Structure formats: structure tokens, C-alpha cells
Amino acid sequence: MAERKKVEIPENVKVKVSEGEEYDFPVDISPMHEGERIRKGEMYVELAGPKQPGFELVMALPEDQVEDMKVTIVGKDLDELEEGKAHPFAMIYYVAGEKIDTDLEPIIERRNHDFQNYIEGVMHLNQRYDVWIRVGKKAVEKGLKSLATIAKAVMLLFKNEMPFIEKIEAVYATDREFVEKTLKEVAMPIYEERDARVESLHDEDVEEFYSCTLCQSFAPSDVCIISPDRPSLCGAITWFDGRAAARVDPEGPNKAVPKGEIIDPIGGEYSGVNEFAKNESGGVTERIKLHSFLEYPHPSCGCFEVIGFYMPEVDGIGWIHRGYPEPAPNGLTFSTMAGQTGGGKQVVGFLGIGISYFRSKKFIQADGGWYRVVWMPKELKQKVLQYIPEDMRDKIATEEDAKTMEELKEFLKRVDHPVVKGVVRPVDGKKITEGWLEEKEEETEEEVEEEKVEQQPTQPMEFMQLSQLQPQSLQPVIKLTIKNATIKIDKIIVKKKE
Amino acid sequence: MIAILIAVTGKGGTGKTLVSAMLVLHLCKKGSLLAVDADPDSNLPEAFGVEVERTLGDIREIFQSSRDEIKGDKEIWFEAKIFEVVKELDNFDLLVMGRPEGEGCYCYTNNILRAILKKFMRHYDFVVVDCEAGLEHFSRKTIAGVNYLIVVSDTSRKGLRTAERISELMEELNINARKGLIGNKVIDKRSENLIREFAENSGFKFLGSLPYDEKVVECEMMGKSVVDLMKTNCSFVREFEKIVKNLESWVVLCQS
Numbered sequence: 001m002a003e004r005k006k007v008e009i010p011e012n013v014k015v016k017v018s019e020g021e022e023y024d025f026p027v028d029i030s031p032m033h034e035g036e037r038i039r040k041g042e043m044y045v046e047l048a049g050p051k052q053p054g055f056e057l058v059m060a061l062p063e064d065q066v067e068d069m070k071v072t073i074v075g076k077d078l079d080e081l082e083e084g085k086a087h088p089f090a091m092i093y094y095v096a097g098e099k100i101d102t103d104l105e106p107i108i109e110r111r112n113h114d115f116q117n118y119i120e121g122v123m124h125l126n127q128r129y130d131v132w133i134r135v136g137k138k139a140v141e142k143g144l145k146s147l148a149t150i151a152k153a154v155m156l157l158f159k160n161e162m163p164f165i166e167k168i169e170a171v172y173a174t175d176r177e178f179v180e181k182t183l184k185e186v187a188m189p190i191y192e193e194r195d196a197r198v199e200s201l202h203d204e205d206v207e208e209f210y211s212c213t214l215c216q217s218f219a220p221s222d223v224c225i226i227s228p229d230r231p232s233l234c235g236a237i238t239w240f241d242g243r244a245a246a247r248v249d250p251e252g253p254n255k256a257v258p259k260g261e262i263i264d265p266i267g268g269e270y271s272g273v274n275e276f277a278k279n280e281s282g283g284v285t286e287r288i289k290l291h292s293f294l295e296y297p298h299p300s301c302g303c304f305e306v307i308g309f310y311m312p313e314v315d316g317i318g319w320i321h322r323g324y325p326e327p328a329p330n331g332l333t334f335s336t337m338a339g340q341t342g343g344g345k346q347v348v349g350f351l352g353i354g355i356s357y358f359r360s361k362k363f364i365q366a367d368g369g370w371y372r373v374v375w376m377p378k379e380l381k382q383k384v385l386q387y388i389p390e391d392m393r394d395k396i397a398t399e400e401d402a403k404t405m406e407e408l409k410e411f412l413k414r415v416d417h418p419v420v421k422g423v424v425r426p427v428d429g430k431k432i433t434e435g436w437l438e439e440k441e442e443e444t445e446e447e448v449e450e451e452k453v454e455q456q457p458t459q460p461m462e463f464m465q466l467s468q469l470q471p472q473s474l475q476p477v478i479k480l481t482i483k484n485a486t487i488k489i490d491k492i493i494v495k496k497k498e
Numbered sequence: 499m500i501a502i503l504i505a506v507t508g509k510g511g512t513g514k515t516l517v518s519a520m521l522v523l524h525l526c527k528k529g530s531l532l533a534v535d536a537d538p539d540s541n542l543p544e545a546f547g548v549e550v551e552r553t554l555g556d557i558r559e560i561f562q563s564s565r566d567e568i569k570g571d572k573e574i575w576f577e578a579k580i581f582e583v584v585k586e587l588d589n590f591d592l593l594v595m596g597r598p599e600g601e602g603c604y605c606y607t608n609n610i611l612r613a614i615l616k617k618f619m620r621h622y623d624f625v626v627v628d629c630e631a632g633l634e635h636f637s638r639k640t641i642a643g644v645n646y647l648i649v650v651s652d653t654s655r656k657g658l659r660t661a662e663r664i665s666e667l668m669e670e671l672n673i674n675a676r677k678g679l680i681g682n683k684v685i686d687k688r689s690e691n692l693i694r695e696f697a698e699n700s701g702f703k704f705l706g707s708l709p710y711d712e713k714v715v716e717c718e719m720m721g722k723s724v725v726d727l728m729k730t731n732c733s734f735v736r737e738f739e740k741i742v743k744n745l746e747s748w749v750v751l752c753q754s
Contacts, residue, residue, distance in 0.1 A: 034617050035614070035616075035617030035618040035619075035620065035621060036621045037581065037584065037591065037618070037621065039586050039591065040586050041586075041588075050582075106570070110570075110571050110574070113571075113574050125574075125577065125578040125581050126574060126575065126577075126578035127570045127571055127574045127575065127578075128569070128570050130575075130578065132578065132581075191569070191570075195569055214605045214606060214609055215603075215605050232606075234602075234603040234605060234606060235565070235566060236565055236603075236605075236606035236607065237606060241571075241572060244571055244573075253609070302603070303602075303603030303605055304603075305602065305603075322601055322602055323601070355566070356566050
């Protein structure tokens with residue numbers, strides 16, 4: 001872990017120190033000022049931004065090392081900077097508190113953006129080493145002469161809005177050498193460490209998952225559960241995004257979902273998730289297994305980047321992405337399957353996911369993970385190739401190897417794909433499929449399959465009833481021809497005209 | 499600080515982009531102004547004689563396709579990029595919405611976009627949007643809170659029918675804006691009366707009419723900007739000043 005300690009203040013540079021709280025600010029401070037653009041013509045100075053180096057950094061330190069409400073300015077202060085020009089700029093905050101650890105650093109750091117923007121006449125854009133600040137002429141005319149004033153205002157806001165911050169200290173710097181050196185030696189290693197942590201965080205490391213109900217406008221019963229090992233199926237929202245959104249707006253579309261008791265560690269079933277899904281979906285979804293394909297799969301809103309489909313003929317799973325227009329070996333296109341899968345329902349045999357889920361260490365682990373995957377379009381396979389275990393890379397067919405079920409069977413037999421002789425799932429070494437059986441035994445297996453299907457209250461049953469009903473009770477009076485259509489229907493009510 | 503959001507729309511070829519540009523040049527003298535080009539078919543920047551390298555649509559596509567790789571907070575990244583594509587001109591800012599959405603799910607992307615644009619637009623005194631007759635950005639609510647919707651129509655039946663359709667669309671989309679109508683390429687009293695009558699019968703405030711003017715045709719042919727056209731002080735420009743006055747008193751009346 002990158003070391004957390006105060007940065008060294010160089011001796012040959014002008015340094016100004018300001019201690020204690022300030023409450024008298026020359027400019028207004030309020031969330032109303034968020035989003036205000038300081039135009040070039042109204043700008044007193046630009047700090048960091050596209051033309052100059054700069055960064056913002058929050059560091060968690062032991063309580064005895066942080067001098068509360070102290071600001072150190074390294075280099076020229078605001079009123080000494082050349083007007084109309086861009087200058088290097090760094091903002092470093094040391095924070096301490098009983099509940100504060102390095103995990104909280106990025107969450108605290110994010111708020112620097114908000115709080116700086118609360119200050120009238122200060123514009124703060126972007127984050128980390130891309131920060132871009134402008135201070136307006138009007139603010140300077142009103143008396144905003146020192147960077148210490150900005151720092152004090154931001155520190156007060158931090159302590160007010162995040163009461164777990166017990167002590168906070170700031171170093172603001174405009175000295176080029178100091179900014180560049182600190183960015184390279186102190187800040188970058190910490191950013192890199194945080195990004196690495198994102199990759200290595202797993203479901204078992206956290207207490208809460210996050211929900212997403214953004215899509216409820218067209219899939220009213222949909223609930224997306226976002227965990228460290230399962231990003232949203234639209235591919236847009238990671239667990240970290242969910243956490244950030246939930247902290248800013250706890251009642252918004254991304255809510256915290258306490259995990260509760262673990263019910264199935266391999267499938268990824270949690271009592272807290274089940275309870276939440278039941279409430280939010282209005283009872284439509286009662287159980288969700290995050291890393292299962294065939295049992296209580298995650299519901300799909302319709303926004304998925306990729307659809308997985310189970311092919312009983314080979315007892316394997318294929319994946320198809322939105323950009324692939326041809327039919328998969330099961331004879332269905334992406335859009336046909338999307339029509340079946342969407343709407344916030346759990347449809348056994350189909351699963352919508354985001355491309356980033358292929359990266360997950362828990363990728364459909366209950367059903368064998370990559371060892372159960374038999375087909376995907378070449379474009380998609382190339383995109384995720386590095387996440388496929390090496391011994392499977394040549395065993396997953398693309399459209400170049402197989403376009404039909406027959407070709408797929410041939411291919412799988414030829415490469416000796418695990419589904420042929422039976423899949424052993426890596427997560428616990430359990431053999432989960434029997435492999436392709438001889439003709440005689442195949443029949444008994446099919447019966448088992450059918451029983452399974454009957455237990456699930458799935459859509460195809462409803463479809464069947466409808467089609468049986470039609471020829472008996474309704475005389476055909478119109479002929480309906482639909483070409484090139486994608487149709488989604490929540491409910492059809494057929495009534496006799498009275 | 500609440501911006502007055504004026505949308506200018508109408509059938510293609512009626513001169514709505516010219517009207518938008520003229521309106522921008524007048525209103526920016528009275529307060530801070532953001533001009534928004536929300537019609538992928540038109541070219542508002544050209545009317546001001548400027549070029550815009552990147553549009554909000556480009557940023558949205560980058561966000562959509564690389565959101566997986568963006569480090570840190572995605573919202574903050576997105577906002578900064580939008581600020582980058584806003585072009586600062588001498589007296590106002592210019593934002594080009596650009597190309598429409600591609601395939602896939604834009605729920606998350608548009609949700610963030612909405613919030614950013616809302617926060618951003620409220621700091622201007624005026625926001626003038628040049629938009630196509632389908633009102634796409636309003637139906638997707640990427641631009642919210644339009645106060646005045648002005649339809650530009652020539653004297654053709656088609657132009658007025660488009661005005662009618664826009665009126666219906668507003669109702670469907672629940673757009674609660676006041677409706678104004680400007681006649682363009684009006685050659686005589688008779689056709690002016692036709693447009694005025696139409697406005698009065700269809701719930702539009704009639705803001706005036708602009709003549710068919712050789713100077714306008716010439717400027718458009720030579721690719722001159724609206725700034726150049728304003729300098730000619732031709733009949734079109736003079737009549738436009740009357741429209742601005744009408745618009746101002748209408749706005750004062752409505753706000754009070």
C-alpha cells in the first residue's frame with residue numbers, strides 16, 4: 001500500500017500558513033452555484049486545467065497528525081498570481097476521524113468538486129489529475145483574495161456534510177515544481193492503488209450491494225442488483241458508481257441493499273437481496289442468484305449489452321451481443337431473444353448481462369463459468385478474450401466455426417469441450433453436468449429437463465394457453481401480417497365484443 | 499436565477515435557424531445567454547460564422563462506449579467534458595447537441611446528462627434552442643423546462659400544418675410552454691393575415707412576420723454569417739427588431 005504521510009513542504013519556496021476557523025466569507029456559499037460557468041472573459045485566473053498540471057487528493061491520516069482547520073499555501077497566493085493566466089494547482093486534504101480509513105478517501109475526495117462549486121465565483125471541473133478550476137473576477141473584486149479562504153470554506157463544508165470527519169487540514173499549492181513532484185511521487189501511486197482495489201474487490205468484501213431502478217420507466221417490475229462481482233447489465237454502473245450515487249441521493253434510483261444472510265455462496269444468493277427484490281418488484285421477483293444462469297437468474301430490464309442463451313441440445317451456454325445481426329446457432333437473433341428476455345422478468349434459459357460481467361471472477365460460476373460457454377460471435381470473443389481461461393480459448397466456437405446446431409455439435413466434439421463429457425465447475429470442483437449421453441439415456445435426461453421447466457412459472461406457458469385458445473373460441477376475421485417488427489407486450493386481454 | 503428557455507422550431511427551410519441566430523444576437527445584449535443547436539440537420543454555428551469541432555453527441559458516444567474504463571467518478575468526468583464542448587463566443591456560449599443516440603441503452607447516460615444540463619442551464623439569463631420539429635430533446639427530457647416555444651412558418655400550407663403538429667406534440671409530451679408564431683418569407687398583406695389568423699385560431703401568440711428579402715437570399719448564397727446580415731440593416735433586419743420588441747413585451751406580460 002502506498003504510504004500515507006504528510007507531504008514535505010520545500011524550504012526554498014514561499015509558504016503561507018493560516019490557522020483556525022473562518023466564518024466570514026466575502027462571497028456567497030450555496031449549492032445554487034453548482035454548474036455555473038466562469039467564462040474566459042469573466043475569469044481572474046485558471047488553476048490546473050488542460051494547460052497546467054494539477055490534482056486533488058484526500059489522504060487519511062492518524063488523528064494526532066492532522067492539525068484541524070490549518071491551511072498551508074505553497075507558492076503564490078491568489079492575489080499574487082498573474083491575472084488572466086493559467087497556473088499549476090494542487091489541493092491536498094488530510095483527514096482524520098474514528099471511522100475514517102483509506103477506503104473512504106475517494107468518497108471524501110469526490111465532494112471537493114461539489115463544495116468548491118458551492119462557492120460563488122469558483123468553478124471546479126473534473127477530478128483527480130484532471131481538475132480544472134477558474135476563479136471569477138467578480139469574486140476577487142468582492143474580496144476573495146486568498147486561496148486560504150477557499151480552503152477554509154471547503155473544509156467547513158466537509159465537516160458539516162460529512163460529520164465523520166473529525167479533523168481536516170489542507171495544503172494548496174501553486175508552485176510548479178512542488179505540484180509536479182507531489183503529483184508524480186505521492187498522488188499517482190495512491191490513484192493507482194485505488195484503481196487496483198476496484199479490480200480486486202469482491203462480493204464477500206462488502207456489506208452492501210446497490211440497486212438500480214433507472215429502467216423502471218419501461219420495465220416497471222425490474223430490479224437490478226449491482227455487486228462488486230456483478231456490474232449492471234447495461235454495462236454502465238459498477239458497485240463503486242452505485243455507492244457514490246447512493247451516498248449523494250439515498251432515495252434515488254441507486255439504493256443501498258444490505259446483503260443480509262448468505263443463502264448460497266456459489267450461486268450468490270443473499271437474504272437481503274431477496275427481500276429487497278421482492279419489495280421493489282412488487283412481488284414479481286422473489287429470489288435472485290447473482291452468479292447463476294439456470295436457477296433464479298438475475299432479472300433483465302432490456303438494456304443488456306449481451307444475452308446469454310441456454311442450448312439444451314449441447315447442454316451449453318451461448319452469448320450474443322447487440323451488434324451481431326445474424327442468428328445464433330439456436331436460430332434466434334439478438335433482437336428476438338431480447339424480446340423474450342426483457343421487461344424485468346426472470347426468464348430461465350436467457351440472461352442479460354453487461355460486457356464487464358465477463359471480467360468477473362464469479363462469472364456464472366454456479367453453472368460452470370467459462371467451462372459451460374460454447375459459442376459467441378467473434379467480435380465479442382475478441383473483446384473479452386483475455387478473461388477467458390487459457391484452456392478454454394480454443395474451445396468456444398464463433399460464427400466462423402459454427403452457424404447451426406449441427407455444426408456446433410461437431411465443433412464441440414472435435415475440440416473436446418467440457419460439455420461433451422460433463423462440466424466440472426471450478427469454484428468447488430463439483431461435476432455439474434453428465435455430458436452428452438448415448439441415445440438411449442438421452443430420453444430420460446429430457447424428461448428431467450421437462451420436469452424442471454414445469455416447476456418454473458415462466459412465460460412460454462402463458463403463450464401456449466393463448467395460442468390454444470385462439471382457434472377454438474375465435475373465428476379468424478382478419479389477417480395480420482407484421483414484418484420487421486420488435487414487439488413488447490405486457491398484457492393482452494382478448495374479450496368477446498358485447 | 500432561472501433561465502428563460504426559448505425554443506425555436508418549425509418545418510425545415512422556413513428559416514428557423516436564421517430566426518434563432520438573430521434572436522440570440524439580440525437577447526445576448528440583455529443578459530447572459532446560451533445558444534443550443536438541437537437540430538442535427540441545421541447548422542447554428544455556421545450562422546454565427548464559427549466552427550464547432552466536437553458536439554455533446556460525440557461526448558455522449560465516448561461516454562457510452564468507454565464508461566467502463568473511466569476511472570474515478572463518471573458523472574464528474576461527463577460534466578467536465580460537456581463544459582469543454584461548450585464554445586465561448588464574445589457575447590454568449592454555444593452548445594451543439596450533435597448526432598442522435600446510437601444503439602443500446604442510454605438510460606444511465608441520459609439520466610446523468612439531464613442532471614448536468616439542468617444544473618448548467620439555470621445559470622444563464624436566456625437559453626435559446628434551435629430544434630427540429632420532432633422536439634426530440636424535449637421528449638427525452640435532456641432539455642427540460644422550456645418556457646416559450648416559437649414556431650417559424652412560411653406562408654405554405656405545409657409550414658402551418660407543421661405548426662399544428664408541434665402544438666399537438668406539445669400536448670402529448672406534456673410540454674407546458676407558451677406558444678408563439680413568427681411568419682417568414684411573407685410577401686404581402688394577404689399572406690400575413692393568413693398566418694395571423696391561423697395563429698389566433700390555434701392558440702399561438704402572433705409575434706409578427708418577416709419579409710422575403712433579397713439580402714437574406716444573397717447572404718445565404720454567399721455563406722455570410724448572420725452577424726454580417728445584421729450590418730446590412732435590410733428590411734428583414736428592421737422587421738426582426740419589431741418582433742424582438744413584441745417578444746419582450748409578451749415575456750414581460752407572461753412573467754408578471
